[in-house]
Amino acid sequence: MVVDPVLWHDKRIKSLCKDPKMNLFADIRALVLSDIVAMSKASIIPNGLATNNVTVEPPRDAAHGDMSTNAAMVLAKPTGMKPREIAEALAERLLKDPRIISAEVAGPGFLNLRLSPVVWQGLIAAILGAGTAFGRSNIGQGIKVNIEFVSANPTGPLHVGHTRGAVFGDALASLLDFAGYVVTREYYINDGGAQVDVLARSVYLRYLEAHGQHVAFPDGTYPGDYLIDVGEALKAKVGKLYVGKGEDVWLNDIRSFATDAMMKLIKADLAALGVKMDKFFSEKSLYNTGLIEAALENLRGRGLIYEGVLEPPKGKKPDDWEPRKQTLFRSIEHGDDVDRPVMKSDGSWTYFAPDIAYHYDKVQRGYDLLIDIFGADHGGYVKRMKAAVSALSGGKVPLEIKLTQLVKLFKNGEPFKMSKRSGTFVTLRDVVDQVGSGVTRFHMLTRKNDAQLDFDFDKVLEQSRENPVFYVQYALARVSSVIDKAIEAGVLVDNKTLSESNLSLLINEEELALAVKLAEWPRLVETAARANEPHRIAFYLYDLAGTFHSLWNKGNELPELRFLQDDLVTSQAKIALARACAVVITAGLGILGVEAVKELR
RNA sequence: GGACCGUUAGCUCAGCUGGAUAGAGCGCUGCCCUCCGAAGGCAGAGGCCAGAGGUUCGAAUCCUCUACGGUCCGCCA
Numbered sequence: 120m121v122v123d124p125v126l127w128h129d130k131r132i133k134s135l136c137k138d139p140k141m142n143l144f145a146d147i148r149a150l151v152l153s154d155i156v157a158m159s160k161a162s163i164i165p166n167g168l169a170t171n172n173v174t175v176e177p178p179r180d181a182a183h184g185d186m187s188t189n190a191a192m193v194l195a196k197p198t199g200m201k202p203r204e205i206a207e208a209l210a211e212r213l214l215k216d217p218r219i220i221s222a223e224v225a226g227p228g229f230l231n232l233r234l235s236p237v238v239w240q241g242l243i244a245a246i247l248g249a250g251t252a253f254g255r256s257n258i259g260q261g262i263k264v265n266i267e268f269v270s271a272n273p274t275g276p277l278h279v280g281h282t283r284g285a286v287f288g289d290a291l292a293s294l295l296d297f298a299g300y301v302v303t304r305e306y307y308i309n310d311g312g313a314q315v316d317v318l319a320r321s322v323y324l325r326y327l328e329a330h331g332q333h334v335a336f337p338d339g340t341y342p343g344d345y346l347i348d349v350g351e352a353l354k355a356k357v358g359k360l361y362v363g364k365g366e367d368v369w370l371n372d373i374r375s376f377a378t379d380a381m382m383k384l385i386k387a388d389l390a391a392l393g394v395k396m397d398k399f400f401s402e403k404s405l406y407n408t409g410l411i412e413a414a415l416e417n418l419r420g421r422g423l424i425y426e427g428v429l430e431p432p433k434g435k436k437p438d439d440w441e442p443r444k445q446t447l448f449r450s451i452e453h454g455d456d457v458d459r460p461v462m463k464s465d466g467s468w469t470y471f472a473p474d475i476a477y478h479y480d481k482v483q484r485g486y487d488l489l490i491d492i493f494g495a496d497h498g499g500y501v502k503r504m505k506a507a508v509s510a511l512s513g514g515k516v517p518l519e520i521k522l523t524q525l526v527k528l529f530k531n532g533e534p535f536k537m538s539k540r541s542g543t544f545v546t547l548r549d550v551v552d553q554v555g556s557g558v559t560r561f562h563m564l565t566r567k568n569d570a571q572l573d574f575d576f577d578k579v580l581e582q583s584r585e586n587p588v589f590y591v592q593y594a595l596a597r598v599s600s601v602i603d604k605a606i607e608a609g610v611l612v613d614n615k616t617l618s619e620s621n622l623s624l625l626i627n628e629e630e631l632a633l634a635v636k637l638a639e640w641p642r643l644v645e646t647a648a649r650a651n652e653p654h655r656i657a658f659y660l661y662d663l664a665g666t667f668h669s670l671w672n673k674g675n676e677l678p679e680l681r682f683l684q685d686d687l688v689t690s691q692a693k694i695a696l697a698r699a700c701a702v703v704i705t706a707g708l709g710i711l712g713v714e715a716v717k718e719l720r
Numbered sequence: 721g722g723a724c725c726g727u728u729a730g731c732u733c734a735g736c737u738g739g740a741u742a743g744a745g746c747g748c749u750g751c752c753c754u755c756c757g758a759a760g761g762c763a764g765a766g767g768c769c770a771g772a773g774g775u776u777c778g779a780a781u782c783c784u785c786u787a788c789g790g791u792c793c794g795c796c797a
Contacts, residue, residue, distance in 0.1 A: 177736085192739075227739075314797060402797095429794055430794090432722085456722075456723060457794090462795095469797095494791095496791060496792070498725070499723075499792040499793055522724085524726090569726080570733080643736070646736045658736095658744090662734095665744085671757070672757085676761090681757070682757090
C-alpha cells in the first residue's frame with residue numbers, strides 16, 4: 120500500500136486529525152452518524168432513527184479492514200430495509216470523506232472500512248504531541264467517585280490478599296482518573312470493634328515481655344513477631360506504668376497506641392507498593408459522636424428500622440440458635456434477601472451499624488458514585504451494603520462493589536502453603552521485597568478481579584514471552600535502545616522534530632498495523648473504565664507489545680523495516696512510530712502503577 | 721435450604737456490555753539462527769464456549785432450569 124505523499128499535506132485530513140484525544144473510533148462513529156442523518160434528510164431512510172447501538176470497532180480479523188460498523192444491521196429492522204441496501208448507500212457517502220479509502224459490505228451487513236494511511240500517520244504525530252495524555256477521556260465528566268479499598272483491620276501487616284485488593288483498587292482509581300472522573304482513594308480503619316481490643320491485649324503481652332516477663336499467647340490473641348517492637352515502644356513511652364495493672368487501666372490507651380502503630384505499618388506497606396490514599400477514615404470516630412445514631416435516624420425516618428425477630432438460617436442452623444428480638448434494617452425494601460440486624464440483643468451495635476454510618480458520611484460528602492472493593496469472602500455483605508446506600512441516598516448514589524478473588528501462591532511451580540501458625544505467612548512486604556512492586560502490580564492485574572489468581576514467585580521474574588511484565592517492559596527497552604543508537608548516530612529525536620518528520624514514509628503494512636493498534640488505546644481506556652476493569656489495560660499492553668515485537672522481528676529479515684536507516688529522514692519517521700508506541704505503553708503502565716524502565720538487566 | 725461468583729483448546733486464561741470463520745501464551749508438530757536487531761522467529765494441528773431450553777436478523781455474551789467448583793449465610797469484623 121503506497122500513499123501519495125502529497126496527501127499528507129491535504130489540509131482537510133490534517134484538520135480532522137487535530138483532536139488531541141485522537142479517538143479515531145469515536146471520530147469515525149461520528150462520521151457514520153452524520154451520514155445517517157444526511158441519508159434521512161435525503162429521504163433514503165426515515166427520520167429519527169435510534170442510533171445508540173451503532174458501533175464502530177476494530178474488526179475481529181484485521182484482514183477485514185481497519186474498522187467496521189454494524190450501522191446497517193442496527194437500522195435494518197426499524198427501517199424495514201435490507202441491511203445490504205442500507206450499507207451500500209452508507210458506504211457511498213462515507214467514501215466522500217477523505218479519511219475513508221474503502222468501504223465494503225460484508226457478512227450479514229457489516230461495513231468494513233479502510234482508512235487512509237494519512238490518518239494513521241497523523242495519529243503518530245498526535246500521540247507525540249499529546250504525550251502520555253493521549254487517550255485521556257472525558258466519559259467520567261467530572262463525576263466524583265470515592266473508591267474504598269484495602270481497609271484491612273489495623274491488627275498487623277498487609278498480606279497477599281490485601282495486596283491484590285490494593286493493586287486493583289489503586290489501578291481502578293488511576294483508570295477512572297484517566298477517563299475523566301474525579302477520584303478519591305479511601306481507606307476505612309476498622310478501629311472500633313473487638314479485634315482492636317484483642318490487638319491491645321496482645322501488645323500488652325509484648326509489653327510485659329519487654330519488661331522481662333515470660334508470657335504465653337492464648338488463643339484469641341495475635342502472637343505475631345511484628346508486635347514485639349510495639350511492646351518495646353510502649354515500654355519506652357510509659358515505662359512500668361501498666362505492669363501488673365488491670366485492663367480497665369490500660370485498655371483504652373494501649374488500643375490507640377497499638378492501632379496507631381499498626382496504621383503506620385500498613386501505610387508503609389502501601390507505600391512500598393506505591394499506593395497512596397487520599398483519606399483514612401476511622402471507624403472509631405463514628406462512636407459516641409452521634410454519627411451512627413444520625414444515620415440510623417435517617418433510615419428510621421424512611422420507615423426502614425424496626426424491632427423484630429429474624430428467621431433462623433435454613434440448612435445450617437447453629438446449635439445455640441434461639442429467637443431474639445433485635446433492631447433490624449428493612450434491607451429487603453432495597454433489594455436484600457433478608458432484613459439485617461443493626462443492634463445486637465444486648466443493645467450494642469453490630470458491625471453493620473458503623474458501616475451504615477460510614478457510607479452515610481460518604482453520601483453526605485457529595486460523591487456521585489461509591490465503589491467498595493472487598494475480598495471475595497465478604498461477598499455475603501454486598502447486598503446489604505448496597506441496600507443501605509440505596510436507602511440513605513434515596514436511590515441517588517449508586518454503590519458498586521467489586522470483589523477480589525484469592526491469590527494462590529506458588530514457588531517454582533509448587534504450591535506455597537501459607538500458615539500463620541508455622542510462620543510461613545506471606546506478607547505484602549515479602550512479595551514486594553522479592554519481586555518488586557512493578558512486577559507485583561502488573562501480575563496482579565493479569566487476571567480479572569473476580570477470578571482466582573496464581574502468583575508464582577519465580578515465574579513472574581522470568582524473562583520470556585510467557586511473562587507479560589517482561590514482555591511489555593522489553594518493548595520499551597528496545598525503543599530506548601533504538602533512540603540511544605539514533606542519538607549516537609547524530610539523528611535529532613526530540614518530540615517536535617519527530618512529530619514534524621515526514622511521516623508519510625510510514626507506509627509498510629507492518630508499520631501501519633502498529634499504528635492501528637495504537638489507535639485502539641483511547642477506545643480501550645473507555646471500555647475498561649466503563650467496565651471497571653483495569654486488567655484490560657494489562658492485556659492491551661501485552662497485545663500492543665506483541666505487535667511491536669512482531670514488527671521488530673520482521674526487521675531481521677527485511678532491513679527496510681528496521682527503525683534505524685541510513686537515510687536520516689526515514690529513520691526519524693520510523694523512530695516517531697517507535698516512540699509513539701513507547702508513549703502509549705508508558706501511559707498504560709502509569710495507570711497500572713508500574714514504573715516504565717529504559718533497560719532490562 | 722438460600723445467595724453470590726465461576727465453568728471457553730491438553731494446561732493457564734482473554735474475548736472490547738449482542739456481531740463475521742471464538743483468540744493469546746504454554747505444551748505439541750514442522751521449518752528457520754556461522755556474534756551484523758534470535759534473552760528467539762515463522763507456520764500448523766488442536767473447540768459441542770459445562771448441558772438443556774428461551775429471547776432475535778444474530779448468543780460464549782442476555783433470561784430460565786440443570787450439573788460441577790469456590791465463597792458466604794443472626795449476637796465475628
